[in-house]
Amino acid sequence: MSPTLILTSVAVYTLVVFGIGMWGFRQSKRPTMEDFFLGGRTLGLFFVLAATWSTLFSAFSYIGMPGAYYRNGISFFGIAGNILFNALCMYVIGSRMWAVGHKFGFINATDFFAERYRSNWVCGIAMLISVASLLPYMGLQIRGAGLTLQGATNGTISFETGLIYITIVVLVYVMLGGFRSVIYNDVVQACIMLVGLVAAMFIITAKVGGGLGGVVAKAAAVDPRLVEFPGPLGIWTPGMVLTTALVIGLGGFSWPQISQRMYATRRLKTIKTLAVVFPIAALFVNIPPIFIGLAGRVHYPDLKNADLVFPMMMTDLLPPVVGIIILLAIMSAIMSTVSGMILSITSILVRDVWVRFFDPEAATEARVNVISRIMLVLVVAGALAFVFWGPKTLVGLLIQASGPIMMQVLVVLAGGLYWKRATKEGAIISMIFSELFLVLLWMKVIVMPVKSIHNGVWAMMLGIVLYIVVSLLTKPAPKEVIDKFFDIFDKEKITAK
């Protein structure tokens, strides 16, 4: 791929992204938080599907997943089941989030916590967990974009230039139209991602093994363990497959940029259909890396860094046009993930810090848009600063454990929506101690007796126990709070009406 071709394609892509951002800006109807962060709660099925799909799948699908299949063979596909737990959450928890969001005007999960538990502490702790979990992950994505552009252009675009370019492009389109710009861009980016990944799978496997079946047969000849569980490294035992899928699925739903989509949806029916269609759509991202990774193992049997397998095949095996599509697909994956994260973190900071504590009137007034845009810049600057200058051990831990960290909040979210007896004390103790326990497990200060269970699941089990026990031991929430949040979910009340 010549640098000129890459630069021209990136420039055209940038113009398209800006154009869509501007379109989102023009679609904005009212200068309110609800409009800027949730697009006025008008999301239909096609948009919510494309947006959730492209936001959830990051550059990991292109770089990390083929590398993982290279190392583990098909056994890595075991964790693809995570998407089913994610979809289950969409229906079971997302439907109730939709209901309370529409009824009480919540913007994100944390402001639901403040009202449901009548506690700024619950809201504040959940907010801290969300920001701590997302900020480094977001910085990492932006950093990955810089590296991708540098690598693809053989240094014509330097790492710093690539990084600044991606940051500015995402910032501009998010600032222009907020949620609408993000969603419209997500749709286009989802299409590029889909085309890129599927095309790469067919072309690479045709060249390496004469087709999908040929690659599987050749991989089995290289090492028979590549086509069976628990894989060549012996990692993917039943316990590890199930608990990792649980952690990724539940953690993925807990990420604010995903759960927030439930508030933004116009109809409950859309969420129900999303929960059914999403796991099928996800297969289009989860299946191609299997064959790309196996083809890599056949083509380059002794790679030291397996994560380089897809970029190397991109350069060696794909025609320039497809290579460009893949490059744009990787950038799309990064941009869609980052834009969703930026908007979610900003909404949390604006709604739960600025509006809650300093300026309650701003929620429905035009100045909230100015505040939100200033906060967007601060969030991106914070993410980059944290990744570049933050303490290395902490940054590494937060990036690796981003999903499991957020998963601990899910207990409090699901409990708040389903269990009348849940109390703020239970929520606070559950979140603090499960997160602390997770950190201790991650740092190997505590080692659990059963090793084939993911650390996140151990922490979640502790969180559930503490949530239940402490809630039962403390004073129940006031009756008006219970009535406010549970009347709408009460079947008897329908009959009474």
Added chain:
Amino acid sequence: MNAGKKLLLIIILVLLSFGLSVPWQKVAKPIFLGFIPAPIFYLLVVHILFVIFIAYLAYRAKLHGRVDDEKAFLAEIESERRKS
């Protein structure tokens, strides 16, 4: 939904989760359709069964009380907004 039906749904969920955990270890053959290794094929079957389970929950099991009558719920919110 009565307690028996809830219990049945939980049992089905546990069984499906067991299926997702890939109990068929060290199985490599047959290769279905010429390119899908057996473990992936079985997983895809469980995947589809799980999707059917979610579809049943979403469209048949009424888990959300009054909210399940979406039109009435939205109309109620609209009328409350008008009043306020």
